[in-house]
Amino acid sequence: MRPLPKWADLVLVPLISLTLAALVAALVILSIGESPWFALTTMVKGSLMTASGWGHTLFYTTSFIFTGLAVTVAFHAGLFNIGGEGQAQLGGLGVALACLYIPWPHWTLALLGATIAAAAFGAAWIAIPAWLQAKRGSHIVITTIMFNYIAASLLMFMLVDVLRPIGSQDPSSARFPPEAALPRFNQIPGLDLLFPRTVPVNVTLFLALAAAALIWLLLWHSRTGFRIRAFGKSEGAARYAGIGAVKTTMVALLISGALAGLMSVNNVMGDAGRLLGNSAAGAGFIGIAVALMGRNHPLGVVLAAFLFGFIFQGGSELGFMTSIPIEMRVVIQGLVILFTGALDMMVRMGLERVFVRLPQAKAA
Amino acid sequence: MTTGNTGPAPGGPGGLNPPAFGQASGPGGLTPPASAHGQPAIELRGISKSFGAVRANEDISFSVPKGTIHGIIGENGAGKSTLMSILYGFYRADQGEILIHGLPTALPDSQAAIRAGIGMVFQHFKLVQNFTVLENIILGAEDGPLLGRSLRRARDSLTALAREYELDVDPDALVEDLSVGHQQRVEILKALYRNADILILDEPTGVLTPAEADHLFRILRGLRDQGKTILLITHKLREIMETTDNVSVMRRGRLVGSVRTSETSPAALAELMVGRKVLLETGKAPARPGPVLLSAELLTLRDEHKVERLKSVSLDLRAGEILGIAGVAGNGQSELLSILGGMTRPGEKVTGRLTLGGHDLPLTGRGSDGKSRREAGIGHVPEDRHHAGLILDFTAWENTALGYDDDPAYQRGLLTDNQAIRDDTRRKMQVWDIRPPIHTLAAKSFSGGNQQKLVIAREFEQDPAILLIGQPTRGVDIGAIEFIHKQIIALRDQGKAILLISVELDEIMSLSDRIAVMFDGRIIGIRDPATTSESEIGCLMAGIAPTAEAS
Numbered sequence: 001m002r003p004l005p006k007w008a009d010l011v012l013v014p015l016i017s018l019t020l021a022a023l024v025a026a027l028v029i030l031s032i033g034e035s036p037w038f039a040l041t042t043m044v045k046g047s048l049m050t051a052s053g054w055g056h057t058l059f060y061t062t063s064f065i066f067t068g069l070a071v072t073v074a075f076h077a078g079l080f081n082i083g084g085e086g087q088a089q090l091g092g093l094g095v096a097l098a099c100l101y102i103p104w105p106h107w108t109l110a111l112l113g114a115t116i117a118a119a120a121f122g123a124a125w126i127a128i129p130a131w132l133q134a135k136r137g138s139h140i141v142i143t144t145i146m147f148n149y150i151a152a153s154l155l156m157f158m159l160v161d162v163l164r165p166i167g168s169q170d171p172s173s174a175r176f177p178p179e180a181a182l183p184r185f186n187q188i189p190g191l192d193l194l195f196p197r198t199v200p201v202n203v204t205l206f207l208a209l210a211a212a213a214l215i216w217l218l219l220w221h222s223r224t225g226f227r228i229r230a231f232g233k234s235e236g237a238a239r240y241a242g243i244g245a246v247k248t249t250m251v252a253l254l255i256s257g258a259l260a261g262l263m264s265v266n267n268v269m270g271d272a273g274r275l276l277g278n279s280a281a282g283a284g285f286i287g288i289a290v291a292l293m294g295r296n297h298p299l300g301v302v303l304a305a306f307l308f309g310f311i312f313q314g315g316s317e318l319g320f321m322t323s324i325p326i327e328m329r330v331v332i333q334g335l336v337i338l339f340t341g342a343l344d345m346m347v348r349m350g351l352e353r354v355f356v357r358l359p360q361a362k363a364a
Numbered sequence: 365m366t367t368g369n370t371g372p373a374p375g376g377p378g379g380l381n382p383p384a385f386g387q388a389s390g391p392g393g394l395t396p397p398a399s400a401h402g403q404p405a406i407e408l409r410g411i412s413k414s415f416g417a418v419r420a421n422e423d424i425s426f427s428v429p430k431g432t433i434h435g436i437i438g439e440n441g442a443g444k445s446t447l448m449s450i451l452y453g454f455y456r457a458d459q460g461e462i463l464i465h466g467l468p469t470a471l472p473d474s475q476a477a478i479r480a481g482i483g484m485v486f487q488h489f490k491l492v493q494n495f496t497v498l499e500n501i502i503l504g505a506e507d508g509p510l511l512g513r514s515l516r517r518a519r520d521s522l523t524a525l526a527r528e529y530e531l532d533v534d535p536d537a538l539v540e541d542l543s544v545g546h547q548q549r550v551e552i553l554k555a556l557y558r559n560a561d562i563l564i565l566d567e568p569t570g571v572l573t574p575a576e577a578d579h580l581f582r583i584l585r586g587l588r589d590q591g592k593t594i595l596l597i598t599h600k601l602r603e604i605m606e607t608t609d610n611v612s613v614m615r616r617g618r619l620v621g622s623v624r625t626s627e628t629s630p631a632a633l634a635e636l637m638v639g640r641k642v643l644l645e646t647g648k649a650p651a652r653p654g655p656v657l658l659s660a661e662l663l664t665l666r667d668e669h670k671v672e673r674l675k676s677v678s679l680d681l682r683a684g685e686i687l688g689i690a691g692v693a694g695n696g697q698s699e700l701l702s703i704l705g706g707m708t709r710p711g712e713k714v715t716g717r718l719t720l721g722g723h724d725l726p727l728t729g730r731g732s733d734g735k736s737r738r739e740a741g742i743g744h745v746p747e748d749r750h751h752a753g754l755i756l757d758f759t760a761w762e763n764t765a766l767g768y769d770d771d772p773a774y775q776r777g778l779l780t781d782n783q784a785i786r787d788d789t790r791r792k793m794q795v796w797d798i799r800p801p802i803h804t805l806a807a808k809s810f811s812g813g814n815q816q817k818l819v820i821a822r823e824f825e826q827d828p829a830i831l832l833i834g835q836p837t838r839g840v841d842i843g844a845i846e847f848i849h850k851q852i853i854a855l856r857d858q859g860k861a862i863l864l865i866s867v868e869l870d871e872i873m874s875l876s877d878r879i880a881v882m883f884d885g886r887i888i889g890i891r892d893p894a895t896t897s898e899s900e901i902g903c904l905m906a907g908i909a910p911t912a913e914a915s
Contacts, residue, residue: 221779223769230766233758236751239707240744241767242735 004348004355010300014293014340016347018307021335028331034324046317047310053317055185055199059271060283061302061309062201063088065208066263067287068294068301069215070256074140075296076219077252078232083129083144084260085284086151087122091261092268093158094121096173096275099180100163110180114269115207115262122261123254125151130253134246140253152278159277173275182270202270211259212298218255219298228252260284286312289333292341311336403466405430405562405593406451411460413446420446422617424460428610433584433594435604435625438614439637439841444597447614448564451595452484453477464562480562483555487567489547493540497533497550498522501557518557525556529586530579544694545576552583563587564595569603573692574869574902581607599842601630602870613637638842648853651877654683657861658704658742658830661717663727665699668711674699675885676716681830681861686852688876688893689865692905696885697865698747701834703727704863705744706737707752720830738767743823745816747834747865753819756808760798761789763807764822792821797847813844820848824855831855834865849875869898869905883907 004013026036047053067084074081081087094117104110129143156171163173182202186195195201219225231238231248238245268279286308293307294300315329339347404427413421421443428434438444449455451462453471462469464480471477477484491500501522502514519535526532531549539547548568555563565584569577584594584607596608604611605625612622613636621636658681665674674696681687691697702708703718714727720740726732737744746752754763765774765785774785789803798810798817807815816836823831833852837845852875856862866872872879873893880890881904889904 217779221782223775223780226762226765226769226780230755230758234751234755236748237753237755237766239709240705240734240746240752241769242706242733242738244733245710 004352008351008355009348010295013344013347013351016351017339017344018336020343020347021332021339024339025328025332025335028335029324029328032324034322039318039322039324039328042317042321043310043314046321047313051195052197052199053313055195055201056313056316057306057309058185058205059200059202059266059309060312061305062205062208062266062270063263063283064286064290064305064308065212065302066259066266067283068290068305069211069287069298070259070284071287071291072294072296072298072301073215073219073228073252073259074256075291076225076232077228077248078235079133079140079249079253079256081126081144081253081256081260082141082288083126083147083151083257083284084287085280085282086144086148087125087257087260088263088280088284089151089155089278090125091118091122092264092275092279093155094118094261095264095268096163096176099176099269100174103177104179106179107182111182111203111207111265111269114180114265118261118264119258120261122264123258125261126253126257127250130250130257133253134249148284155275155279156277159275163275171277175274176269180269181273182265184270200271202266204266204270207262207265209302211262212302215259216298224251260287286333289337289341292337307336308333402430404428404463405465406595407463407466408447408451409461409463411447411450411457411462413450413455413457419617421450421457424614424619426612426619426622427463428593428595430465430593431588431591432609433588433596433607435608435611436595436597436614437599437601437604437611437633437637439599439843442614442637442841443617444614445566446617448484448566448595448597451477451564452482478558478560481560482562482564483552483558483560485548485551485555485563485565485568487570489551491539491547491550494538496536496538497542497553498535500539500550501535501554505558521557522553525553528590529556530583531556543576544571544692545573545579548572548580549583561591562593562595564597566597567599568596569598569600570867571693573906574898575906577603601633604633605630615639634842648875649857651685651856653685653877654859656680657683657721658863659719660700660704661719663700663703663714663716663718665696665703665708666713668709673885674703677882677885677887679880679887681863683829683861684856684859685877686856686862686864686875688872688879689863689882689887690869690872690879690901690905691867691882693867695882695905697882698834699885700882701744701747701832701863701865704737704742705746705832706732706734706742707746708732734767735770738826738828741829743826743828743831745819745823745831745833745836747838749815749819754807754815757806759804759806760793760810760818761786761803763818764789764792764803766822768822768826792818792825796821811841812839813841816840816848817844820851824851828860830861830863832863832865835867836864837866837868837871869901873898873901881905883909 029036029039045053047057067088070084070087071081095114098113098117099110102113104113125147126144129140129147132138132143133140159171159173164171165174182204184202185191185199186197219229227243227248228251230241231243231245235245238248263283264279268275272279290301290304290308294304311329311332315332316326318324318328319326407427409425411421411424412419424447436444446455450457451471453474453476456472462471469480471480492503495503498515498518502511502518507514507517522535531553533542533546533549533553539550542550552563568580572580588594596603598604608625610622611625611628611633613620613633615637661678662676663674663678664672664676667673677696677700679687689697689700703714708714716727718725718727725740734744750756755766768774769780774781786803790801792798793801793803796817798814798821807818810818836848836852840848852862852864864872864875876893878890879893879896879901880887881901882888883905884907888907888909891901
């Protein structure tokens, strides 16, 4: 089979997959007696037609960029980090500790400190699974998912027994001081014209976009990235080239964990202003789908993160505005993952057949 | 040569063939080898097959008389495998007709090919390692849900086949315990059990010792004499000359000639294959060996199961010589290469001593990896370019930096200078005539010969004092072989020390200045190619050491 032209591979295949996912989702909505068209318009209105909708969509996008990049970096090393959820929660703990216990004079410094803390905690949380993978060959999928449960328990312990302010009934930390609050888009001069009312999206979006650019540089323009990709593609060739398996595994996974941890800057520091239980809210898992759909390329990850941000926000809107349950967004997410990930080859092979015939038709 | 007519294929009533088959072959009478009386077993008429823009087979027509061995020879990428895949129902021809025993036959899948009496023995065996021979033979041809009856039937026919064709294999042995030669017999038995009367063998001798290969050819001749038709695909001219009745030569998807083997010569065949005159001999000057550069003492390697794969191997490698290591694959050559090249796996234990120019090289831990070996001046063309020498999914230019990503010429500050690597790749492609000269093409898109040139260009141009070369011409076409051999000799003449490992005895014989033969993890003899013979080396490869050497 001849490979598809690049544009078809990058644009057409995901577009067709998404359409198929939307069609099946429409059937599901029909089957529960609702109107798919109404559902779609509600989703679009609720996420892309209002300032508040955009504010939420972009907020989710920010988180998904980080977790998507986390999966991407590990994937290029041939490793599947599905512990983004736990690493993000630990990142949140790092953010909370940095914001609560260090008196920051200004949000820019607080952002720097929280970024370092989030990355360090996220990386620390994957360090043990990474070490077990590199040294003992314990499968990273098993260990990282186990660490998700440990992270949830650890966080609950920290919130209930350590960080909970005296007298509070709520398993959450105290509020961060105002110096540690990140500017939301409605507080940034210029952007406040677009976002008149309070929105969750904040300066962390720029941090996410910068991270995407840095990861692109890392993977395709640095020795470290070259080694990560070489190791991921061919362990034999990596050994031949003298690329150390232990070191490469550790480096790739620590970067991955750090990226997952960074998402907490967005939701813990940028929005909630305190540490809550279950702060990652599934973004760690959505990162897998985002990376899958974004073809493990930072640009693709950014676009896919936006798509999932749209589904996430539109899905909540469905729950608010219609009698369609909010769980519908899980169904839609599932279908998108199914069609863009698992059934990708189906679409691709169909298209390849079409493309093989095309030039012949022209010649005839 | 027998001229006896054995009638329809033995081993079955041929119930799956239409009745016309019996009538057609009935009056056919005598079917002497190398002649085409009666219906040919296989006749191809105008077979064409394209993959996209690549025409893998173009208008191929030839016929194979029943009861003959027909060789198909051609360079890599000449379309032999595609043609055989069409015959075995893996691909469908775009155009053309296949006649089996005179009847036009559609072969949409391999089941249809089996029904038509075609059996295939692949280069890479398709056996279940932890099944017994019998279980492998009935796999996919069971008579019913319970295996007892199938197994009994298979056992009976196996005994019969073993008697008839020298195909002895223990039916209850596990395949993983069998030697490669025996595994191949199981493949042949599988085909015969399915009543194949046309047998296709794809490069069958690549993994065999010379003695095993001789045995295989005896079996094939026996099968032919019983009326079976055999298609032998190979790139070894000698096998064609010794075994076949007729031979078809393919070049670039076309059939460039079909001749009787008795009426041709290796030189004529090689010329047909390549399209120009080929030097089968490497004209090389005598070696002028210098001082010992690399010295190995009692190298021993235990794998993760604590099995000794390499047993106390000692050797000296001198500047300006080619030391050839002969041996059947799997006798420790790969392990030797992996120690020297710094490719041992984490679970493997290496002991012994390795010195380069008088300095010790670490065998384990820090400084024993591929990168350190390169820094010490050891270049390495690995045996397996698909899983070590190249990253197939990477572009040609990315592969140029494999192992040399630390090269200062490839850096620009903190980042890599991809442009510099690309320029370097473009230059290498030009110097080494790598085709197509597109540096952004993925390594997997190059032919075997050009892939090997990518590796060789990278390693040779680093100007290492010592060069390890494993299987330099495996899967490489004749034209490129000639080129690669010349380059290896040129490097030797520049005073480099070259360690050559190859399973091709011809290659070892023609290139080496000294030949070490490995068997069962040891070097069991070192010979001078000027005074030894292929048969002596062949005996050593089979582990038969002359008594003088035994101590």
